[in-house]
Amino acid sequence: MIGTMAINKNDSRSFLTEKHLLFKQSIREFLDKEAVPFYDQWEKEGGIPRSFWKKIGDNGFLCPWLDAEFGGVGADFGYSVVLAEEFEMVGSALRGISIHSDVVAPYIASFGTMDQKQRYLPKFITGEMITAFAMAEPGMDSEFANIQTTAIKKDGYYIVNGAKTFITNGFKADFMIVACKTDLDAVPSHDGISLLLIDKDTPGFTRGRKLEKAGQDSSDTAELFFDDAPVPIGNLLGEEGRGLSYIMQKLQQERLMCAIGSLMATKDMLHLTVNYIKGQKAFGKKISEYKKSQFTIAEIATDIQLGRTFVDGLICKHINGENIITEVSMAKYWITEMSKRISEKCMQLHDRYGNTGDDKIARRHRDIPLTTLYTGSDENVKTLIAENIGF
Structure with a gap:
């Protein structure tokens, strides 16, 4: 199973309904069957096959927010959040699917002519057409x-x-x-x-x-x-x-999606690390019983919870149509940097095992730093934040 983590049917996140949780269960079962067993091979081959994109489309997991006239079901942004999180639990390379669904497609839906929408959007939904x-x-x-x-x-x-x-x-x-x-x-x-x-x-x-x-x-x-x-x-x-104006209008959702993915990757690293240290011993004692290990896990869990609270609040504001580009830029910058710090701590707790390069924890450690480059460099993000707070 993805990260061996169970679905919490009592998830208290305010934007998730029972329908969202059923959808989460559906996409997780799909990924457990169609992605998890093959992901390591995709990493070795250096790409995700087109056949997987087609399967995602056939199962309704591409651009579900689009209107029915283009093949979608008019789903709210909460479904995009669920998809982004579940894709990330498999591996960071699946973020390309979220970029296709929740970064590229919205440009056409918002700014395209009817001819452009009819020409492209139905093929985005089926996976027939991959976008960038x-x-x-x-x-x-x-x-x-x-x-x-x-x-x-x-x-x-x-x-x-x-x-x-x-x-x-x-x-x-x-x-x-x-x-x-x-x-x-x-x-x-x-x-x-x-x-x-x-x-x-x-x-x-x-x-x-x-x-x-x-x-x-x-x-x-x-x-x-x-x-x-x-x-x-x-x-x-x-x-x-008006290209730059359009980019700035869509930057809020793009950076929010980046923060969501990075937070989920960090959460997965914590889960992997806790499971590991509970079963490993050093000097005749479980690693999890050492105070230093407990303190480190407590620090990581606290950072993740703070990030989760911040991001969930932004998701609700985004769903409500609020202009939160400054706060979203803060989340993108802080969470991607936080994920790098946590990655280092998790690798230390894994000791040599985490550095073999054969385990998911090592892959996470390699993947996480790249997220700081998404949607603009740290310098670009911090410049926007400084300007928007009047500095």
Whole structure:
């Protein structure tokens, strides 16, 4: 079973109903059968197979929040939280599925034309189409406005030139939203950024190498290149020049999803560590009986509970439509940094066993640091926080 953790049917989290808990049980049973037994192999092979995406879609676990006219069931954000947490309990590489469902798809749903929605969203739900959001670039600093990929209008097309890197789902993506500069002379510069919908078969589009990272080996992360790639003007998402505005509108949910996943990874590390030290001895005494071990576990559990209380409050506010980008950015920054500290403590309690590289605890230790890079660097996140509190 996932982390061998039981479902708490009396979960007191205010945004979860009995229906959410039944849904949680359903996705957990599915993952126990279709993901957990194969995850180690996916890590060795460096990718999650398309067949798994199709199975997720067939079982209704992709974009359930979408309206029925596009194949969804109009589910509330609580279902996205449940999915993100259960995916994370299997492994961090499954975050690419949440990015597909709860980062990329909302852009189309919110800013797309009816033609764009009908063309793409039904295929997002079935898993027929894997998606990516392409913003980060080689050498790009922490400012979203400093995008160098260009898209210049010519003969009914945007001619796209540039490169993107660290793109989750990028190697398998059938479709991507690409942030480009459409007005090189715009002042301020961020007024010249637009979002384009680009299909994988676009001439001039190529993928670079699948990036090897320090963790999350089965996460599909790639470089993307555009060399005079013609994109129909009809593939503009929303209005020209409003790309950065759209990104900022969706950043709240993206960073909240990151915080949710990181918190769940940390919770799993605590669970693995407690189970381990209860069964191991040092100098004729169980590791769990040493005061130092007890104190460390108490510190970890306290940090996680504080993070859980903070994040659950933000989830409720997000569901209510409140603007909490500052608080969500705080959660993303603090929880991803906290998870790294806790990871180190858990590895110490595992001693040499945790460093063999063969156990889930070692995988967690490798995977967790990468989450600090999601949705913008720490510098980017802290800059936004400082600006929003008037500093």
